[in-house]
Amino acid sequence: MVEGVNFEFSDEQNLLRDQARGFLQDECPTTLVRGILDGDDSYARELWEKIGQMGWTATVIPESYGGLGASYLDLCVIAEELGRAVAPVPFSSSVYLATEALLLVGTEAQKEKWLPKLATGEVVGTFAISEGSGRPSPANLNTTAVDGTVSGTKIPVPDGDIADFAVVVAASQRGDGASLYLVELEGVERTSVATLDPTRSHAKLTFDGATASVMGTEGEGWAAVEKLFNRAAVLYAWEQIAGSEAALEQAKEYAMGRYAFGRPIAGFQAIKHKLANVYVKNTLARSNGYYGAWALSTDAPELPIAAATARVSGTQAYYFASKENIQTHGGMGFTWEFDCQFFYRRSKLLSVAIGSESWWQDRLITAIERGQAA
Amino acid sequence: MDFKDTPEEAAFRDEARQWLEANVPADDALKGLDEIERSKLWQKRKYDAGWACIRWPKEYGGRDASAIEQVIWNQEESRFNVPSGVFAIGQGMAAPTMMAWASEEDKVKHLPPLASGEHIWCQLFSEPAGGSDLAALRTQAKKDGDDWVINGQKIWTSGAHFSDYGILVVRTDPTVAKHKGLTYFFFDMKSPGVDVKPIKQISGGANFNEVYFTDVRIPDSQRLGAVGQGWQVALTTLMNERAAIGGGGMGVGFDRIFELAKRVNIDDRPAIEDRQVRAKLADWYCQESGLRFTGYRSMSALSRGDTPGPENSIGKYVGASKTQDMASFAMDLLELSGAVLDSEHGEESGIYAATYMGAPGGRIAGGSDEIMLNILAERVLGMPQDVRLDKGIPFNEIPTGSN
Numbered sequence: 001m002v003e004g005v006n007f008e009f010s011d012e013q014n015l016l017r018d019q020a021r022g023f024l025q026d027e028c029p030t031t032l033v034r035g036i037l038d039g040d041d042s043y044a045r046e047l048w049e050k051i052g053q054m055g056w057t058a059t060v061i062p063e064s065y066g067g068l069g070a071s072y073l074d075l076c077v078i079a080e081e082l083g084r085a086v087a088p089v090p091f092s093s094s095v096y097l098a099t100e101a102l103l104l105v106g107t108e109a110q111k112e113k114w115l116p117k118l119a120t121g122e123v124v125g126t127f128a129i130s131e132g133s134g135r136p137s138p139a140n141l142n143t144t145a146v147d148g149t150v151s152g153t154k155i156p157v158p159d160g161d162i163a164d165f166a167v168v169v170a171a172s173q174r175g176d177g178a179s180l181y182l183v184e185l186e187g188v189e190r191t192s193v194a195t196l197d198p199t200r201s202h203a204k205l206t207f208d209g210a211t212a213s214v215m216g217t218e219g220e221g222w223a224a225v226e227k228l229f230n231r232a233a234v235l236y237a238w239e240q241i242a243g244s245e246a247a248l249e250q251a252k253e254y255a256m257g258r259y260a261f262g263r264p265i266a267g268f269q270a271i272k273h274k275l276a277n278v279y280v281k282n283t284l285a286r287s288n289g290y291y292g293a294w295a296l297s298t299d300a301p302e303l304p305i306a307a308a309t310a311r312v313s314g315t316q317a318y319y320f321a322s323k324e325n326i327q328t329h330g331g332m333g334f335t336w337e338f339d340c341q342f343f344y345r346r347s348k349l350l351s352v353a354i355g356s357e358s359w360w361q362d363r364l365i366t367a368i369e370r371g372q373a374a
Numbered sequence: 375m376d377f378k379d380t381p382e383e384a385a386f387r388d389e390a391r392q393w394l395e396a397n398v399p400a401d402d403a404l405k406g407l408d409e410i411e412r413s414k415l416w417q418k419r420k421y422d423a424g425w426a427c428i429r430w431p432k433e434y435g436g437r438d439a440s441a442i443e444q445v446i447w448n449q450e451e452s453r454f455n456v457p458s459g460v461f462a463i464g465q466g467m468a469a470p471t472m473m474a475w476a477s478e479e480d481k482v483k484h485l486p487p488l489a490s491g492e493h494i495w496c497q498l499f500s501e502p503a504g505g506s507d508l509a510a511l512r513t514q515a516k517k518d519g520d521d522w523v524i525n526g527q528k529i530w531t532s533g534a535h536f537s538d539y540g541i542l543v544v545r546t547d548p549t550v551a552k553h554k555g556l557t558y559f560f561f562d563m564k565s566p567g568v569d570v571k572p573i574k575q576i577s578g579g580a581n582f583n584e585v586y587f588t589d590v591r592i593p594d595s596q597r598l599g600a601v602g603q604g605w606q607v608a609l610t611t612l613m614n615e616r617a618a619i620g621g622g623g624m625g626v627g628f629d630r631i632f633e634l635a636k637r638v639n640i641d642d643r644p645a646i647e648d649r650q651v652r653a654k655l656a657d658w659y660c661q662e663s664g665l666r667f668t669g670y671r672s673m674s675a676l677s678r679g680d681t682p683g684p685e686n687s688i689g690k691y692v693g694a695s696k697t698q699d700m701a702s703f704a705m706d707l708l709e710l711s712g713a714v715l716d717s718e719h720g721e722e723s724g725i726y727a728a729t730y731m732g733a734p735g736g737r738i739a740g741g742s743d744e745i746m747l748n749i750l751a752e753r754v755l756g757m758p759q760d761v762r763l764d765k766g767i768p769f770n771e772i773p774t775g776s777n
Contacts, residue, residue, distance in 0.1 A: 007671055264758060266758055284692070358649070365646070
């Protein structure tokens with residue numbers, strides 16, 4: 001690569017973005033996000049149903065499984081708009097993780113059973129890896145699998161309270177020390193877990209000999225996790241990129257309308273330079289997001305580098321944009337009444353969702369050492 | 375989305391690459407030549423074959439190439455270690471200004487020698503009293519018959535000591551508001567009364583100069599734009615003072631620091647195994663990658679025939695601090711020997727120390743970090759301009775540090 005110039009989304013993808021943005025402006029206003037934040041619902045059920053009807057959950061699922069068989073670039077565009085709207089739906093768990101895991105290592109029977117229903121959004125899947133504090137690795141997995149059953153505790157599991165099934169990472173005596181299992185969650189003990197972002201629900205799942213079917217090959221689960229995370233990282237990054245841009249937009253709008261010392265605070269260099277620096281980080285993140293989107297959509301050998309690059313940039317940009325948005329708002333920025341909190345909460349949740357910043361920094365250098373460079 | 379050229383672009387790239395491969399001078403051919411001689415040799419060779427200033431009209435020495443062809447050429451040329459810097463201001467800033475404002479006679483006379491490398495031009499805008507606040511400049515011009523007589527001082531003039539011509543903004547009327555009393559000229563740097571004094575930088579280099587004007591006479595025919603229209607003409611020049619898209623960066627970058635971190639040890643293990651080192655390297659990789667793909671986005675816009683967005687204007691701001699931080703970090707990895715300049719005893723001939731000492735200039739020249747942030751905030755984000763206390767006040771009544 002590294003020459004040539006068609007580095008842009010297509011007209012159709014740009015149209016999809018406009019449509020998605022318009023749809024979410026109507027169907028996912030900040031009042032809806034606030035309703036989930038303040039209320040008892042785990043997610044915006046009606047919005048989720050409409051998203052299913054729009055076919056967003058079906059985007060990259062092959063037509064033979066009831067999907068649209070569209071490009072991952074389309075899915076990046078949808079991720080972008082869901083991120084911009086801070087949408088309170090289980091899209092990332094069900095699409096970026098569960099659907100991707102099935103596409104990556106699902107058996108034919110598993111795919112036939114679940115993909116058509118994931119495509120319509122009538123079922124929600126999730127991915128269960130965390131077992132409490134610290135960075136997951138094959139060495140510290142306490143969840144075990146014996147004779148087609150899984151036992152152990154996963155906490156926190158995104159959308160674990162509402163998901164129909166989970167892809168569970170369990171310890172293995174073989175290979176790379178981990179295996180993936182598909183576990184239906186009916187009958188599994190689940191307890192809601194409060195997190196800093198109540199607009200995305202989490203749960204503790206306790207498996208006690210739950211019926212499980214292996215995905216892919218026993219003892220090759222950790223390799224599958226890494227592949228899955230590389231793919232999901234690009235999609236998470238697009239949510240992060242657009243969230244960063246929405247936070248910047250909110251900060252700028254406030255600064256233009258907020259007067260102090262006889263003029264808009266947007267005229268002070270302290271604010272101008274702050275927001276210009278947000279713009280710089282956002283621009284780097286967006287450009288790296290293009291790289292990730294290209295690598296994901298073409299299944300390029302550079303994906304490990306491109307994904308980590310997009311992920312690190314997206315995480316850094318969103319953290320910076322969301323905290324400086326609050327700072328720009330002054331005292332009102334940290335009140336419950338204002339919406340700045342949505343971005344601040346979501347940016348942190350996304351940053352720890354599939355491996356933290358330092359984990360991805362390390363993965364990036366590892367990928368470069370392995371010569372997966374462009 | 376892909377990284378492919380259109381068929382026409384691919385054909386152009388092939389043609390450019392083939393010519394470059396056949397014509398880039400071998401090291402032997404350049405032996406004994408100084409930087410300016412090397413630059414002139416390469417520029418003339420390009421000019422004779424129709425590969426100089428390709429975006430320019432043919433009648434002025436160019437090739438009538440499109441913007442995207444220019445980008446492709448920049449990419450291909452940057453694969454080779456050929457000199458280019460000495461013509462950057464003349465070809466990149468003076469020439470577009472001449473094209474927009476000079477008479478046809480002057481364009482035909484002056485643009486071809488700029489393209490061929492025969493003439494080197496410099497830009498005389500900044501003054502001791504007018505840097506970021508460029509329009510506060512004080513060098514004065516007074517009309518005397520058909521000439522203007524110039525007195526005053528310019529500063530930070532790159533390449534003034536080897537330039538043949540200069541572009542110049544001066545104050546022709548101090549009794550009107552700051553921006554309204556300026557006039558723009560081009561002139562012969564060898565004119566009597568022009569005195570060039572190099573400024574020694576902390577890096578040891580002397581790329582910049584002070585230029586003193588003592589009763590320097592410039593014919594009125596070398597005025598660009600009307601009397602009092604100098605600011606408007608200067609904006610044409612300044613709009614071209616942005617990083618070219620598609621060229622390659624050299625020097626201290628990720629690849630070099632990555633290799634260094636593999637080679638030197640921390641606690642008897644390669645530094646690259648240290649988590650902190652990896653985190654820093656990852657961040658710099660992300661910055662370089664972000665800048666590279668930002669450039670690609672601008673190229674894509676050009677390829678479609680669109681005007682690139684403002685995203686490319688982050689390059690200089692991000693790049694300058696990155697270079698400074700990387701050079702500093704590289705010396706940390708080398709511990710005390712990182713400070714050694716002697717190539718016999720120091721790692722990589724002191725390149726990190728040299729870069730470290732040059733980096734502060736990078737963050738100032740061509741728009742300081744702070745000016746770049748102002749530009750991003752005002753022109754990209756649409757935030758208000760700073761309050762200007764000198765607005766509308768006659769120039770000679772504006773408060774200064776000395777009155």
